[in-house]
Amino acid sequence: xxxxxxxxxxxxxxxxxxxxxxxxxxxxxxxxxxxxxxxxxxxxxxxxxxxxxxxxxxxxxxxxxxxxxxxxxxxxxxxxxxxxxxxxxxxxxxxxxxxxxxxxxxxxxxxxxxxxxxxxxxxxxxxxxxxxxxxxxxxxxxxxxxxxxxxxxxxxxxxxxxxxxxxxxxxxxxxxxxxxxxxxxxxxxxxxxxxxxxxxxxxxxxxxxxxxxxxxxxxxxxxxxxxxxxxxxxxxx
Amino acid sequence: xxxxxxxxxxxxxxxxxxxxxxxxxxxxxxxxxxxxxxxxxxxxxxxxxxxxxxxxxxxxxxxxxxxxxxxxxxxxxxxxxxxxxxxxxxxxxxxxxxxxxxxxxxxxxxxxxxxxxxxxxxxxxxxxxxxxxxxxxxxxxxxxxxxxxxxxxxxxxxxxxxxxxxxxxxxxxxxxxxxxxxxxxxxxxxxxxxxxxxxxxxxxxxxxxxxxxxxxxxxxxxxxxxxxxxxxxxxxx
DNA sequence: CTTATTGTTTCGGTGTGCCTAATAATCTGT
DNA sequence: ACAGATTATTAGGCACACCGAAACAATAAG
Numbered sequence: 001x002x003x004x005x006x007x008x009x010x011x012x013x014x015x016x017x018x019x020x021x022x023x024x025x026x027x028x029x030x031x032x033x034x035x036x037x038x039x040x041x042x043x044x045x046x047x048x049x050x051x052x053x054x055x056x057x058x059x060x061x062x063x064x065x066x067x068x069x070x071x072x073x074x075x076x077x078x079x080x081x082x083x084x085x086x087x088x089x090x091x092x093x094x095x096x097x098x099x100x101x102x103x104x105x106x107x108x109x110x111x112x113x114x115x116x117x118x119x120x121x122x123x124x125x126x127x128x129x130x131x132x133x134x135x136x137x138x139x140x141x142x143x144x145x146x147x148x149x150x151x152x153x154x155x156x157x158x159x160x161x162x163x164x165x166x167x168x169x170x171x172x173x174x175x176x177x178x179x180x181x182x183x184x185x186x187x188x189x190x191x192x193x194x195x196x197x198x199x200x201x202x203x204x205x206x207x208x209x210x211x212x213x214x215x216x217x218x219x220x221x222x223x224x225x226x227x228x229x230x231x232x233x234x235x236x237x
Numbered sequence: 238x239x240x241x242x243x244x245x246x247x248x249x250x251x252x253x254x255x256x257x258x259x260x261x262x263x264x265x266x267x268x269x270x271x272x273x274x275x276x277x278x279x280x281x282x283x284x285x286x287x288x289x290x291x292x293x294x295x296x297x298x299x300x301x302x303x304x305x306x307x308x309x310x311x312x313x314x315x316x317x318x319x320x321x322x323x324x325x326x327x328x329x330x331x332x333x334x335x336x337x338x339x340x341x342x343x344x345x346x347x348x349x350x351x352x353x354x355x356x357x358x359x360x361x362x363x364x365x366x367x368x369x370x371x372x373x374x375x376x377x378x379x380x381x382x383x384x385x386x387x388x389x390x391x392x393x394x395x396x397x398x399x400x401x402x403x404x405x406x407x408x409x410x411x412x413x414x415x416x417x418x419x420x421x422x423x424x425x426x427x428x429x430x431x432x433x434x435x436x437x438x439x440x441x442x443x444x445x446x447x448x449x450x451x452x453x454x455x456x457x458x459x460x461x462x463x464x465x466x467x468x469x470x471x472x473x474x
Numbered sequence: 475c476t477t478a479t480t481g482t483t484t485c486g487g488t489g490t491g492c493c494t495a496a497t498a499a500t501c502t503g504t
Numbered sequence: 505a506c507a508g509a510t511t512a513t514t515a516g517g518c519a520c521a522c523c524g525a526a527a528c529a530a531t532a533a534g
Contacts, residue, residue: 007521009521009522029481030481031482039523041482041483042485043522044483046483047521050520093356094359095355103351106347106348107344110344110347112340115330115340118331119330122330244490244491246492267511267512276491276492277493278511278512279515282513283514284491287490298512298513300512
């Protein structure tokens with residue numbers, strides 16, 4: 001179990017493994033890892049062995065990959081870096097929210113802990129990034145908002161947008177153009193027949209608009225139910 | 238002559254080659270390059286061949302290394318990055334001037350051109366960094382202040398500090414503690430016998446203080462003569 | 475229950491940037 | 505001008521992170 005500084009590849013692997021389980025429930029497989037990282041399956045096998053040697057993941061041949069406590073710690077610190085950087089780019093340097101992902105992807109491996117700390121201080125230790133993703137605290141605690149994909153809600157359900165997946169920049173630009181942002185009120189009106197788009201009402205009662213959302217849009221929007229403000233404190237490892 | 242994105246090693250080599258000639262006059266040798274980069278001589282030989290293949294340097298075996306026009310262009314863009322980042326860290330994130338060098342060294346390879354542009358805009362396109370080093374403009378033009386090392390001035394000479402070498406963080410901390418900063422007025426009083434320290438008067442006539450500067454301090458401070466404000470516009474390649 | 479199909483790992487090989495050790499070129503002192 | 509020291513280059517290797525192709529499990533289908 002070396003404590004040497006992890007390479008940026010290792011940081012990426014661990015971050016992707018963590019991110020997969022952040023909003024899904026099942027652990028990630030070799031092939032999925034390869035797809036998300038854009039590398040060959042063989043590269044993943046090799047790297048997973050290295051991660052295991054370093055005590056960052058648990059893995060038995062031909063089964064899924066899960067993080068150890070050390071792995072989660074490292075992953076959370078990378079996620080914290082990523083999301084703080086994204087927030088900083090938007091708030092301090094005038095980036096649009098569809099531009100920040102790639103830049104943060106590069107910076108998160110390069111900056112020092114000091115840089116992260118100063119940035120967090122300047123931003124007032126924000127709890128979430130421009131897409132609504134929770135920013136882990138320096139001690140590794142995360143406040144995960146309880147949220148469900150818009151695409152999975154029943155008709156008539158109401159709530160607020162708490163998170164918007166940043167995987168597709170095009171999608172973010174579309175939402176920005178339509179003036180759909182975090183914390184907007186939403187109501188599921190219904191679904192067009194034969195797996196058609198989801199009909200949704202967005203905005204406060206006074207000025208609300210109706211949208212037909214394709215599956216990709218509906219599953220990128222995460223909604224927090226109006227009812228109770230239930231959050232759970234995850235991962236004090 | 239590939240136009241592919243240069244690796245961060247290549248960026249470092251080119252930057253060091255340029256920096257050497259920025260304040261010296263002679264081109265850099267293999268060994269000096271190796272020392273400044275902290276690598277073996279053999280590594281330099283190998284890399285210099287690669288730089289030559291890419292058209293960034295001119296080099297004949299067993300002689301010094303000089304940059305081509307392409308090389309200078311790349312070097313200036315790296316120097317611009319480095320110095321803008323340093324300025325940003327001091328002005329926006331509250332870094333002390335002795336802390337910024339190493340952080341900038343890492344960041345300069347990671348950030349995008351967009352990041353650099355936005356940073357420069359936010360800072361108001363500064364012409365020099367916290368140590369007084371000139372920041373090349375985006376088009377590659379540099380305004381080099383005409384300055385001489387304090388250690389090389391004759392007795393009685395007066396001027397203002399235009400640049401403070403950032404090579405030694407200890408030195409920067411010492412100067413900060415003594416409240417010696419850019420643009421301070423200086424007068425060379427004399428030199429203690431037998432190559433002793435240089436005696437210097439610093440500050441405006443009203444409240445000036447006298448210092449005995451060891452060679453390392455005296456040669457880290459660059460002074461602009463009171464006389465004419467002569468700058469020259471270098472490198473519009 | 476044996477055979478496809480799919481997923482995973484192993485094997486050999488690539489490029490980059492570094493190393494040490496050996497060798498070749500240049501500079502220096504007498 | 506030449507031996508000896510210094511400086512530079514080549515040769516052979518290593519670690520990292522990647523690849524394609526081939527071998528190997530696990531699962532699904534006939």
